[in-house]
Amino acid sequence: MLNLDSNNASAKPINCPICRTTGTYLFSKYDCSILYCQKCSHQFADIIPNNHHTQTVYGDHYFNSGGDGYPDYLGEAKLILDHGKRYAQLLKRYMDTGTILDVGAAAGFILQGFTQSGWQGKGIEPNAEMVNHDCKSLGLSVEVGSLETISTSDRYDLISMIQVMPHFFDLRQALSNAANITKPNGYWLIETWNRDSLTAKICGQHWHEYSPPSVLHWFSPNDLEQLATQFGFYKVICGRPSKWINGAHIKSLLRYKLERSRLGRLVINILSIIPDNLAIPYPAEDLFWILFQKAEAA
Numbered sequence: 053m054l055n056l057d058s059n060n061a062s063a064k065p066i067n068c069p070i071c072r073t074t075g076t077y078l079f080s081k082y083d084c085s086i087l088y089c090q091k092c093s094h095q096f097a098d099i100i101p102n103n104h105h106t107q108t109v110y111g112d113h114y115f116n117s118g119g120d121g122y123p124d125y126l127g128e129a130k131l132i133l134d135h136g137k138r139y140a141q142l143l144k145r146y147m148d149t150g151t152i153l154d155v156g157a158a159a160g161f162i163l164q165g166f167t168q169s170g171w172q173g174k175g176i177e178p179n180a181e182m183v184n185h186d187c188k189s190l191g192l193s194v195e196v197g198s199l200e201t202i203s204t205s206d207r208y209d210l211i212s213m214i215q216v217m218p219h220f221f222d223l224r225q226a227l228s229n230a231a232n233i234t235k236p237n238g239y240w241l242i243e244t245w246n247r248d249s250l251t252a253k254i255c256g257q258h259w260h261e262y263s264p265p266s267v268l269h270w271f272s273p274n275d276l277e278q279l280a281t282q283f284g285f286y287k288v289i290c291g292r293p294s295k296w297i298n299g300a301h302i303k304s305l306l307r308y309k310l311e312r313s314r315l316g317r318l319v320i321n322i323l324s325i326i327p328d329n330l331a332i333p334y335p336a337e338d339l340f341w342i343l344f345q346k347a348e349a350a
């Protein structure tokens with residue numbers, strides 16, 4: 053087990069956060085053991101994050117330095133805003149517009165996509181630099197904080213968790229808080245990576261999402277549904293998002309993944325002609341979203 057407070061390699065592997073079964077070793081990546089659950093198949097990092105995990109992992113470098121994060125998050129503002137708008141459009145089929153809490157809101161672009169579509173809401177984001185960037189000038193309310201430690205008397209019609217589930221340092225606490233602040237019959241919109249996707253299976257240990265310690269959980273639609281049910285939420289519908297990223301982002305990801313091999317460096321050189329600001333459709337075969345609704349009695 054990698055304990056980020058004190059390294060304790062001899063300790064027993066941690067338990068599955070979904071069904072509490074002791075984790076079984078799968079493989080190691082970036083000096084971290086990745087475990088799987090023999091009962092529910094969930095995969096999770098053998099890490100006990102400390103209180104500073106969020107600040108350490110999602111500091112400014114996560115949004116600006118490439119690697120497994122973003123080369124220039126703010127440069128993708130329009131693409132992320134449009135992503136929020138697409139979800140707002142999609143949800144019209146299932147619910148009226150209402151109040152939203154966007155978790156891991158970064159600079160508020162997803163939230164802005166919702167507010168421009170008639171929603172009212174707030175965001176929370178651990179990185180203060182992102183929150184201070186532009187939220188006020190965009191008329192958005194985003195507070196520095198995490199879902200694990202949120203304290204509010206507000207209740208929301210919708211909690212959106214777009215690509216944040218794998219990053220929760222205390223998954224159960226985060227969802228327990230999310231359940232408490234969701235109105236009766238309210239919804240969760242969750243978008244995350246699918247470890248059972250064809251892309252993940254073909255890439256195996258080299259799949260881009262195997263990037264601990266910023267990524268701590270690897271879900272499939274089945275185990276995410278099993279987890280949500282434990283908090284009184286039931287699946288309404290699921291699907292695959294269409295996603296766009298810019299040229300700078302795709303080149304940064306390729307550099308991070310391919311620069312260790314000669315062939316990889318050749319590919320990187322060839323693709324360097326892609327303009328940084330070109331919008332490119334991301335073949336999101338390994339992403340999925342699920343809309344959950346809170347049971348009346350929950």
Ligand SMILES: [Zn+2]
Nearest residue numbers: 068071089092
């Ligand atoms: Zn399990």
